[in-house]
Amino acid sequence: MHRSTPQRTQWEIPGGKINPGEAAVTAAVRELKEELGVDVTIIKPLGSKEFIEDGTRINYTWYMSVITSGRPVIMEPQTFDDI
Numbered sequence: 001m002h003r004s005t006p007q008r009t010q011w012e013i014p015g016g017k018i019n020p021g022e023a024a025v026t027a028a029v030r031e032l033k034e035e036l037g038v039d040v041t042i043i044k045p046l047g048s049k050e051f052i053e054d055g056t057r058i059n060y061t062w063y064m065s066v067i068t069s070g071r072p073v074i075m076e077p078q079t080f081d082d083i
Contacts, residue, residue, distance in 0.1 A: 002082035038070035
């Protein structure tokens with residue numbers, strides 16, 4: 001997805017924060033629904049990386065998934081302008 005905001009202009013994969021008490025894999029499924037409007041099944045984890053960005057510690061975890069229903073569309077046009 002292409003993020004186009006005053007803070008960032010870059011290509012990135014869908015993602016977001018894990019809610020309190022939420023499993024990372026559940027958050028990944030939820031974020032794909034929120035950002036692309038698709039339902040997915042997670043196939044397997046691909047890896048993770050922790051780093052500092054703008055003074056904030058961030059931990060990314062990537063998953064391989066398959067779309068089970070829906071077609072990817074931009075659900076947050078205020079943030080993203082292309083997929």
